[in-house]
Amino acid sequence: MLHVSDRLNDHFSNPRNFGSLPDANAVGSFGTIGWGDAVKLMLQVDPRTDRIEQARFQAFGCSSAIASSSAVTEMVIGKSLDEASGIAAADIAEFLGGLPPERMYCSVIAYEALRKAIAGLRGKAEHESADPDALCDCFSVGQMMIERTIRFNRLTNPEQVTSYTKAGASCSSCFKKIEALLARVNADLVEDGLLPAAQAYQVGSMPQRVLEMKPRGDTTPAANIFSAGNGVPAHLRAAPKPAPPRPAVTAPAGGADTVTLTELIEQAIEELRPHLQRDGGDCELVKIEGNTIHIRLSGNCDGCQLASVTLSGVQAKLIEKIGRPMRVVPVP
């Protein structure tokens, strides 16, 4: 069981100011049932003095989420809007005598709800749902929110990003993206003199956590590429049809995105590797030239008469991953 402070325990067992506030003129909500936690914060602000007269909350989630929401209402009542907008997630955690490290996101959701309520009242309604870059698809956590959380809480490692935002807590396939974003924001913080350079996160300095407890099973398309027929050895099965090349609508023009392209291709090859290794083969990326990808097949694949079948499978996978037609050429 998580060890919690008495204050947090108290705010969970006897939450203050819960329920709806019909006269609220500032409302902010954050999170969904699918995300696992949700907070709705309602404030009644006196328009003449800008002072928060009353605050109520509703919360769905774990004990820390309920305590954080309760805490935030106590913290803002009687404060002016300016004072209230100075409250950070860390202040909420501190008010409660600290949150368990893996529950830090609870203070973040309470903070985000408060931020939205104040922004809404000041007419700066954000269309957060239009945040186009859901960085973590499992929990649909937006890039903006993660960036903000890293900046305000001075996060310096990907583990923290996960405990503060849940991003990467499920399949961790967005780990690379979190890493890149964290490194960029940390670099900005260093530039602004807010973070000692020695503490800034560097891409690759932390190994990706093995979070994927659950096997993917063989129902996922990636695993099916080489397993179309039953009872036929993998290397004798019919080649899967390459996916029809999708028009590259959003894909940026080649060249500028070579780095991410390389990453994508390596990711795709990484996913294919177990299937090749099952038959004693292997493959590796040699180089990328425009729309041509050079690949080296090794092990049993090397010299196998059905190598072309394997290659078309690799090609189909890459096209699926990249979203535009690519040519795959074997290199000896």
Place this chain on the structure above:
Amino acid sequence: MSVQPARLVYLDNNATTRADPRVVEAMLPYFSEYYGNPSSKYALGAHAGMAVKRAREQLQRLLGVEHAHELMFTSGGTESTNAAILAALEASPRRREIITSAVEHPAVLALCGWLEKTKGIRVHLIPVDRQGRLDIMAYRAALSDRVAAVSIMWANNETGVINPVVDLAELAKEHGALFHTDAVQAVGKLPIDLRSTAIDMLSLSGHKLHAPKGIGALYIRNGVRFKPQIKGGHQERGRRAGTENVPGIVGLGMAAELAAAHMADEDIRVRALRDRLEREIVERVEHCVAVGARAERLPNTSNIAFSFIESESIVMLLDRAGVAVSMGSACSTGSFEPSHVLVAMKVADDAVRGGVRFSLSRDTTDDDVDRALAVIPGVIARLREISPFCAEEGASMTLNRAHV
């Protein structure tokens, strides 16, 4: 937070059970009186060796095992399942596939995930229906002579739903695949007679049947090729090296004997208590569903999914009220995701994070159930008062769309 075990209503017996005082009593002499190593040749060692032999026979009778030496003592359920699956793969290197179900315990799923990722083993995850029953058609389709091992749990730890493992083992045998069952929750609660089945391997854990933690066993049918996963000495006929946990083994033996003696009575009494608890909760609390209640279940387990609230907060508030229950598997706690069992059973989105498991045992009394029933409706109502999803009708939808 002071825990007062005497007053606590303990309804989390699928997580662990109280060691029976008779079990503890049987174990005590083997700590400082007969502390010999069973491998030693002198009398003190032989005495310990005899105790291990007796315990093996007690367990043999509970499980209906043909020969006592088919039972191997381990440190618990997780070690047993890991050893069974890894040994099966090692014994038939040409077979590179595993069949398991989507609702297995992490001890099996995490291992399969690891094998899939690092060893290129193909894993068939057999889905379940809304009541948690295995999809037999999918199971049949996945079987082939490429399958090294099938690992299907006898009874689910979160819902108690029972799988027809005896039939499943027959099907696996037709394809020459080894059949392993994780019977951690089933042993001591269901009559088991391994002699009459085609089950090749069975895992069990002591602390789920009133023995202490840190002791378990793996049944390996005579003739099944087993490769030791822990290498070293020749203990357990060379299949599991390491000095035997003699007190633990004695405790497990005693617990097995007690389980066999109590099973028939407890099945009736505990089932009645469980049914009353479940029926009254569903009657008195709105918007909740007993998960897997229409399937064949263990007599002691009930999983109820409450809509609009989150299970961790339910568990914590019930703890304050002196009732210990759990949110799904204790092994998955700390994860951000809802229970994989409830997800696999396609429990509605508004309830999938509100699953609470009540699990009883022969220690549970009528009074325990009364006291639990006295607090549960209040706790649920309290949390629903706080929840934004049920205070106002219709509000749930809008909030669900307002993404982060």
